[in-house]
Amino acid sequence: MAVKIRQSKQRDAILAILRQSTAHPTAEDVYKQAREELPDISLGTVYRNLNFLADHNLIRRVKTKDNTVHFDGNMTPHYHFVCENCGQIYDIFPTTDATAKLISEVEMTGHKVHYSSINFVGLCAECANTLEVQEHELKEH
Amino acid sequence: MAVKIRQSKQRDAILAILRQSTAHPTAEDVYKQAREELPDISLGTVYRNLNFLADHNLIRRVKTKDNTVHFDGNMTPHYHFVCENCGQIYDIFPTTDATAKLISEVEMTGHKVHYSSINFVGLCAECANTLEVQEHELKEH
DNA sequence: GTATTTGCAAACGTTTTGCGGCTAC
DNA sequence: GTAGCCGCAAAACGTTTGCAAATAC
Numbered sequence: 515m516a517v518k519i520r521q522s523k524q525r526d527a528i529l530a531i532l533r534q535s536t537a538h539p540t541a542e543d544v545y546k547q548a549r550e551e552l553p554d555i556s557l558g559t560v561y562r563n564l565n566f567l568a569d570h571n572l573i574r575r576v577k578t579k580d581n582t583v584h585f586d587g588n589m590t591p592h593y594h595f596v597c598e599n600c601g602q603i604y605d606i607f608p609t610t611d612a613t614a615k616l617i618s619e620v621e622m623t624g625h626k627v628h629y630s631s632i633n634f635v636g637l638c639a640e641c642a643n644t645l646e647v648q649e650h651e652l653k654e655h
Numbered sequence: 656m657a658v659k660i661r662q663s664k665q666r667d668a669i670l671a672i673l674r675q676s677t678a679h680p681t682a683e684d685v686y687k688q689a690r691e692e693l694p695d696i697s698l699g700t701v702y703r704n705l706n707f708l709a710d711h712n713l714i715r716r717v718k719t720k721d722n723t724v725h726f727d728g729n730m731t732p733h734y735h736f737v738c739e740n741c742g743q744i745y746d747i748f749p750t751t752d753a754t755a756k757l758i759s760e761v762e763m764t765g766h767k768v769h770y771s772s773i774n775f776v777g778l779c780a781e782c783a784n785t786l787e788v789q790e791h792e793l794k795e796h
Numbered sequence: 797g798t799a800t801t802t803g804c805a806a807a808c809g810t811t812t813t814g815c816g817g818c819t820a821c
Numbered sequence: 822g823t824a825g826c827c828g829c830a831a832a833a834c835g836t837t838t839g840c841a842a843a844t845a846c
Contacts, residue, residue, distance in 0.1 A: 518824070541810080554827095558813080559828070562812085562826085593757075595761060625780050626778045628739065628776055632772075632774075661800050662845070696803085697803045700803070722834080801843080802842080804840090809836090811835100812832085815828105816828100816829100817828090821823095
């Protein structure tokens with residue numbers, strides 16, 4: 515028998531937080547924000563709902579170098595760029611069909627791709643600028 | 656002053672295990688295998704060396720849906736395909752320049768890409784076959 | 797000789813879980 | 822009324838760390 519899915523203000527609030535944010539919060543971040551609206555919500559509930567939503571493809575899990583999971587409420591296809599210096603996660607939206615080509619490459623092997631997780635790590639535009647300036651200042655001495 | 660890197664039989668053994676394997680073991684897996692050769696090796700040492708090797712770009716970290724880190728001793732560029740059914744991690748070796756295109760797409764935004772981590776999730780060829788057979792058997796009743 | 801690495805065990809932070817009560821439907 | 826969800830607290834999990842002894846060079 516199929517499991518019935520029921521609505522709850524906690525789950526609605528968590529989904530709304532993720533839909534409104536582009537910051538890729540962790541479970542703890544979501545918990546803090548949810549408590550502003552629902553002061554009695556528990557961390558366990560936040561975890562349960564984040565897992566529930568991710569398993570039902572309503573949000574995405576994003577893993578970074580540090581060993582914690584971040585969440586993303588934006589379900590349009592995109593990649594993530596993680597800055598090695600500041601740790602920020604940027605959304606990158608495809609402008610070509612490069613991903614489709616990649617997937618057809620993978621499916622040549624007989625595997626069936628359900629979804630892809632494409633991450634880039636490096637130095638973000640902002641940090642690259644800052645570090646350049648610092649290097650320049652060092653050379654002056 | 657640069658930190659001197661010293662050899663140890665533990666580190667050599669761990670690197671050898673990863674070089675010889677295509678199974679993308681976890682730290683625990685490496686620990687079990689290393690103990691066959693070095694019964695007194697400790698889990699802490701395994702973690703320390705896996706992190707050391709990954710930070711020195713001698714092995715790769717691979718993140719999957721489950722909350723543990725897997726390691727990969729194959730440093731030639733490739734993607735990973737994770738089967739949702741059996742959990743196995745497959746290596747996929749590029750046959751086109753799709754990745755380069757993807758990276759140039761990302762770098763259009765001003766970010767500098769140091770490396771990429773491209774993962775696909777779905778049903779592997781073997782599991783797809785097995786499940787098809789099972790569905791067929793169900794229909795017969 | 798000394799700086800790095802080790803084994804051990806305790807500690808850490810994140811995530812999951814068992815429970816009894818609450819709530820949506 | 823009942824299955825699903827909640828808050829709470831304890832437990833489990835993977836991983837890191839402090840220490841004194843061992844080791845590489």
